[in-house]
Amino acid sequence: MLPVASLLILVPLIFAAVTFFTKTKDQAAGLAFLGSLATLGLTLDAYLNFDSSTAAMQFFESIEWIPSLGANYSVGIDGISMPLILLNAIVIPFLILYSWKEEREAPNRFYGLILTMQAAVIGVFVALDFMVFYIFWELTLIPLFFMVNIWGGEKRVHASYKFFIYTHVASLIMLLGIFGLFYASWQQTGVPTFDIRELVAQFQFLGSGLLRNAIFLSIIFGFLAKLPTFPFHSWLPDAYTEAPTAGSVLFILLKIGGYGLFRISLPMLPNTGNPKLMIMLLGFLGAFSILYGSLVALRQKDLKRMIAYSSLSHMGYVLLGSAGLVTLSVSGAMFQQFSHGLIMSILFMSAGVIQSSTGTRIINNLGGLAKKMPRLTVIMMIGFMASLGLPGLTGFIAEFLVLAFSYVNLPGFVLLALLAIVITAGYYLWAMQRAMFGVYNEKLGDVRDINSLQVFSMGVIALLVLYFGLNPNPVLNMMITSSEAIVSLAAALGV
Amino acid sequence: MENLMLLAPEIAVVATGLIILLMGVFMSPRTKNVLGYLATLGVLAALVLTVQSFGTEATMFSGTVSIDALSQFFKLVFLAVTLIVSVASIKYNENSDHTEEFYTLVLFATLGMMFVASANDFILLFCAFELASFATYALAGFEKQNPKSLEGAMKYFLIGAVSSALMLFGISFVYGATGTTSISTIAENASLLAENPIGLVAVVLLIAGFGFKMALVPFHMWAPDAYQGSPSVVSSLLAAGSKKMGFVAAFRVFVVALAALQPDWQFTFAILAVVTMTFGNVIAVSQTSVKRMLAYSSLAQAGYIAMAFVVMTPMALTGGIFYTLAHAFMKGGAFIAAAAVVWMITTQRTGDLEVPDHLDNFRGLGKRMPLTALCMTIFVFALAGIPPTAGFMAKFVLFSSAIQAGMTWLAVIAILNSALSLFYYARLVRYMYFLSPEGKKIGLPFPYAAALLLSAAGVLAMGLWPEPFLQWAMEAAKVLI
Numbered sequence: 012m013l014p015v016a017s018l019l020i021l022v023p024l025i026f027a028a029v030t031f032f033t034k035t036k037d038q039a040a041g042l043a044f045l046g047s048l049a050t051l052g053l054t055l056d057a058y059l060n061f062d063s064s065t066a067a068m069q070f071f072e073s074i075e076w077i078p079s080l081g082a083n084y085s086v087g088i089d090g091i092s093m094p095l096i097l098l099n100a101i102v103i104p105f106l107i108l109y110s111w112k113e114e115r116e117a118p119n120r121f122y123g124l125i126l127t128m129q130a131a132v133i134g135v136f137v138a139l140d141f142m143v144f145y146i147f148w149e150l151t152l153i154p155l156f157f158m159v160n161i162w163g164g165e166k167r168v169h170a171s172y173k174f175f176i177y178t179h180v181a182s183l184i185m186l187l188g189i190f191g192l193f194y195a196s197w198q199q200t201g202v203p204t205f206d207i208r209e210l211v212a213q214f215q216f217l218g219s220g221l222l223r224n225a226i227f228l229s230i231i232f233g234f235l236a237k238l239p240t241f242p243f244h245s246w247l248p249d250a251y252t253e254a255p256t257a258g259s260v261l262f263i264l265l266k267i268g269g270y271g272l273f274r275i276s277l278p279m280l281p282n283t284g285n286p287k288l289m290i291m292l293l294g295f296l297g298a299f300s301i302l303y304g305s306l307v308a309l310r311q312k313d314l315k316r317m318i319a320y321s322s323l324s325h326m327g328y329v330l331l332g333s334a335g336l337v338t339l340s341v342s343g344a345m346f347q348q349f350s351h352g353l354i355m356s357i358l359f360m361s362a363g364v365i366q367s368s369t370g371t372r373i374i375n376n377l378g379g380l381a382k383k384m385p386r387l388t389v390i391m392m393i394g395f396m397a398s399l400g401l402p403g404l405t406g407f408i409a410e411f412l413v414l415a416f417s418y419v420n421l422p423g424f425v426l427l428a429l430l431a432i433v434i435t436a437g438y439y440l441w442a443m444q445r446a447m448f449g450v451y452n453e454k455l456g457d458v459r460d461i462n463s464l465q466v467f468s469m470g471v472i473a474l475l476v477l478y479f480g481l482n483p484n485p486v487l488n489m490m491i492t493s494s495e496a497i498v499s500l501a502a503a504l505g506v
Numbered sequence: 507m508e509n510l511m512l513l514a515p516e517i518a519v520v521a522t523g524l525i526i527l528l529m530g531v532f533m534s535p536r537t538k539n540v541l542g543y544l545a546t547l548g549v550l551a552a553l554v555l556t557v558q559s560f561g562t563e564a565t566m567f568s569g570t571v572s573i574d575a576l577s578q579f580f581k582l583v584f585l586a587v588t589l590i591v592s593v594a595s596i597k598y599n600e601n602s603d604h605t606e607e608f609y610t611l612v613l614f615a616t617l618g619m620m621f622v623a624s625a626n627d628f629i630l631l632f633c634a635f636e637l638a639s640f641a642t643y644a645l646a647g648f649e650k651q652n653p654k655s656l657e658g659a660m661k662y663f664l665i666g667a668v669s670s671a672l673m674l675f676g677i678s679f680v681y682g683a684t685g686t687t688s689i690s691t692i693a694e695n696a697s698l699l700a701e702n703p704i705g706l707v708a709v710v711l712l713i714a715g716f717g718f719k720m721a722l723v724p725f726h727m728w729a730p731d732a733y734q735g736s737p738s739v740v741s742s743l744l745a746a747g748s749k750k751m752g753f754v755a756a757f758r759v760f761v762v763a764l765a766a767l768q769p770d771w772q773f774t775f776a777i778l779a780v781v782t783m784t785f786g787n788v789i790a791v792s793q794t795s796v797k798r799m800l801a802y803s804s805l806a807q808a809g810y811i812a813m814a815f816v817v818m819t820p821m822a823l824t825g826g827i828f829y830t831l832a833h834a835f836m837k838g839g840a841f842i843a844a845a846a847v848v849w850m851i852t853t854q855r856t857g858d859l860e861v862p863d864h865l866d867n868f869r870g871l872g873k874r875m876p877l878t879a880l881c882m883t884i885f886v887f888a889l890a891g892i893p894p895t896a897g898f899m900a901k902f903v904l905f906s907s908a909i910q911a912g913m914t915w916l917a918v919i920a921i922l923n924s925a926l927s928l929f930y931y932a933r934l935v936r937y938m939y940f941l942s943p944e945g946k947k948i949g950l951p952f953p954y955a956a957a958l959l960l961s962a963a964g965v966l967a968m969g970l971w972p973e974p975f976l977q978w979a980m981e982a983a984k985v986l987i
Contacts (some may be wrong), residue, residue, distance in 0.1 A: 079976050146894055149892060175932070176929070183925055184921075191909055
């Protein structure tokens with residue numbers, strides 16, 4: 012059988028390396044597209060051979076790497092990682108198609124970085140060893156940094172450094188937590204290991220409650236800053252807004268913070284010194300991010316910045332659902348990651364098109380674009396509606412699951428989050444009305460609609476949003492299986 | 507009769523040095539290029555002999571020389587640096603009339619370092635230290651027409667001489683209290699030092715003496731000038747090689763001989779390590795000369811390695827020892843890359859000739875010298891501790907050991923420093939790849955290319971497959987504890 016998990020890292024990485032040496036834009040984009048198609052093929056192969064009925068690790072591979080530290084190269088895929096790999100593999104080829112016609116400097120580096128990013132993110136998803144996990148985790152920083160720093164907007168230098176330093180420091184704090192976990196477990200068992208599942212299982216036996224709290228908090232800090240959540244989000248609006256469209260989409264596909272939450276933090280949570288307190292903390296941060304993000308989004312003048320804050324608000328659901336600690340709320344949180352990735356890709360692509368064809372993203376300077384850009388308007392409308400939670404689209408299912416089932420344990424926070432739903436609907440509809448409908452703003456001059464490649468790439472993603480909104484089972488089933496395993500652990504401990 | 511074969515690597519080095527010195531007398535500048543290849547071969551032979559002798563344990567010459575895992579590991583470090591430096595110097599010394607002096611000095615300096623690694627006696631330690639120091643003083647001022655080179659060498663020499671005196675003074679106190687200069691005998695009679703205030707005086711003087719070699723703040727004043735002024739290949743030897751001499755000596759002297767005074771020097775090293783890494787990183791941020799920036803970054807790295815003395819667990823010592831080898835490749839390589847750029851600027855006569863290693867001269871290096879830029883990127887990312895490089899593994903082991911020992915504060919400071927350092931390393935990468943070049947593409951001479959590839963291979967090998975190196979470092983750490 013194919014070593015799918017390793018190939019999913021290697022294939023994009025090799026294509027990225029070759030892409031860096033191409034000369035023309037068509038070569039670069041073509042090769043990158045080929046690489047992303049190969050990755051998509053592998054992912055579909057893995058998906059079709061995937062058994063949704065078990066929470067066990069599948070496609071597992073392990074090679075001894077640094078025996079004296081107990082670090083192995085071990086990778087595998089389960090119900091937590093499969094949907095996220097799928098999300099990445101689906102969106103990247105369309106992202107490349109979408110940006111094919113854009114003019115830019117050094118296209119070989121641009122497309123090379125996109126593939127490097129894909130390899131790094133998939134690497135995080137499949138890694139089952141903290142050493143491997145951390146290496147890929149850090150590797151995701153480099154393409155994004157350069158993406159913003161080179162091809163970004165006016166304040167790109169500021170935004171790229173802010174993003175880099177902010178999340179790098181957070182990762183280092185996470186690394187401290189990993190060290191603590193590693194040594195405490197070494198002391199406990201006498202055998203060094205970096206195996207994620209082993210260490211997470213060992214966690215309950217370690218030292219005092221205080222030590223466990225410290226380890227848990229420092230590891231989760233890395234995840235929360237990446238997610239991001241209030242109050243560690245201040246890099247997000249700058250980075251998302253200043254990044255080129257492809258960069259913003261890559262940020263959206265960077266679901267490693269939420270992934271870490273499910274893979275590492277949630278199984279650890281019941282064994283911390285004060286599980287109740289931790290749950291309240293996470294629930295509060297989640298609910299508050301939802302509300303805060305939507306309020307700030309309402310206030311934005313810049314379309315892209317509005318979408319960025321709306322993204323912050325939506326990631327709050329991931330945290331709230333996780334803190335809910337009921338099978339379906341956790342599944343909802345996982346589904347929110349998947350759904351959010353698809354929806355936000357459409358929205359950032361739309362904002363990118365509006366910027367390039369009208370030269371502005373200020374909502375009040377737009378107006379009546381629907382007349383000139385009917386095709387964009389349809390697709391963007393689907394994105395907006397999905398994002399505000401219209402039934403029949405993916406956003407609804409995710410938010411419904413999170414809100415309905417978190418209510419079991421965290422009713423107060425759910426009520427807080429419910430407030431935000433109205434606001435979310437408000438800012439989306441208001442923005443849509445001002446930018447797309449009404450009288451056409453003649454100052455914009457002659458505006459052209461999106462080209463057929465863009466229609467195709469954005470359209471397919473929009474169709475997927477509709478498809479998974481009507482029939483979420485293909486990904487939701489495996490999420491439920493995995494969430495059950497996480498939650499049963501917590502239930503057994505009476506949390 | 508002593509088994510001289512145990513010293514085969516040293517013999518290979520000294521023989522090569524003498525042969526080169528002799529041959530140089532009879533050769534014309536044009537044919538002297540051969541000497542560089544000869545030196546490389548000699549060092550390579552010594553390197554192979556050292557690796558072969560791993561696992562041997564012996565003491566020689568009435569216990570003054572000790573061959574053990576620690577000494578062999580550090581000989582590997584020194585020889586690896588010398589190998590890289592000799593390869594790169596083939597180009598640097600092209601058509602020079604002083605090739606034989608250059609290589610002889612490099613080889614003798616290496617010999618001194620190798621004996622420091624093996625020294626189990628204060629007198630031998632001091633003599634070996636001086637052998638290496640005198641050779642490097644001369645090398646630092648090798649460009650006699652270049653005032654900066656002379657300034658650096660002068661500063662290096664003056665401060666070096668004072669610190670040697672301090673070290674000798676410290677040794678005399680130890681001798682006075684214990685009546686011996688043998689490191690193992692001192693360790694056995696540690697109570698004599700621990701119960702005597704003289705012990706404290708000795709510790710202070712020895713820290714000052716070794717601190718100079720290790721370039722710990724506040725004994726670092728010479729380092730930026732010497733590293734910047736010296737020919738880049740020599741800077742590489744100084745930063746990557748001769749600096750490690752201070753560390754191996756300090757490992758033997760403090761951890762083994764003065765173990766009884768551990769609370770005293772441990773505390774001192776804690777302050778020195780924190781101050782050194784912070785100072786080095788903060789000052790490096792504002793440098794516009796790349797060599798000077800590398801010099802300050804070298805201070806910071808010394809601060810990290812000094813953490814091993816603070817944490818003092820087997821894991822920490824393993825990390826510190828592993829770090830010295832990693833640093834040898836990263837820093838050695840980075841200075842060679844700077845040498846290649848300086849060579850390009852001076853031969854092309856474009857850009858900032860006043861300061862040939864100015865940051866502006868690195869603009870668009872990715873287009874002008876792709877290989878140099880790529881290797882430099884690997885080195886600076888390694889110095890910043892980005893995976894999967896040697897620097898990451900080294901920091902991983904060393905910093906994590908601080909957590910293991912419960913010194914979270916130290917690990918936090920080190921990690922924050924590491925994050926700060928990324929700022930100036932990333933800036934260099936930005937200059938090389940994302941600013942447009944000021945000049946045309948230039949073919950890289952073979953010696954520079956070979957040296958760069960060697961170092962890059964070392965950096966990547968230690969990052970991707972650290973197991974054998976970690977094993978060696980663990981063996982070396984066992985000698986100490």
